[in-house]
């Protein structure tokens with residue numbers, strides 16, 4: 446852990462506090478947040494806070510992550526830097542979507558739509574400190590598991606948001 450990262454975390458905590466802990470933070474060029482996969486073969490750093498973050502309850506996210514809900518955060522592609530020599534292996538879950546995972550440990554770590562190459566999505570759970578990013582809404586709630594009760598006040602969309 447370098448001093449730079451520690452300082453960046455301090456900046457983040459201040460911004461989160463100002464927005465009651467739920468806001469998507471404004472971009473800050475000093476921000477460096479880090480994360481990676483379970484076995485640490487994949488490591489990344491990000492130079493901005495995400496411009497969006499959500500919980501997705503769709504069946505594809507459930508299957509591919511092995512979790513009943515997937516929480517994602519969105520960046521511009523140039524803000525994400527892979528620190529490791531390896532990058533995620535990608536599975537084409539549709540003609541346009543690519544789901545990235547670690548070929549060694551299987552961690553579900555990334556998502557991108559080749560129709561929107563300027564954006565890159567990472568799993569919030571892959572952050573070293575997932576508390577830094579709070580999802581703002583739920584999508585595909587028509588597929589949310591009946592026994593999963595999430596008592597937040599975030600907006601809910603039965604399918605995609607758009």
Ligand SMILES: [Zn+2]
Nearest residue numbers: 482484547550
């Ligand atoms: Zn791994």
Ligand SMILES: [Zn+2]
Nearest residue numbers: 501502503506
């Ligand atoms: Zn999904």
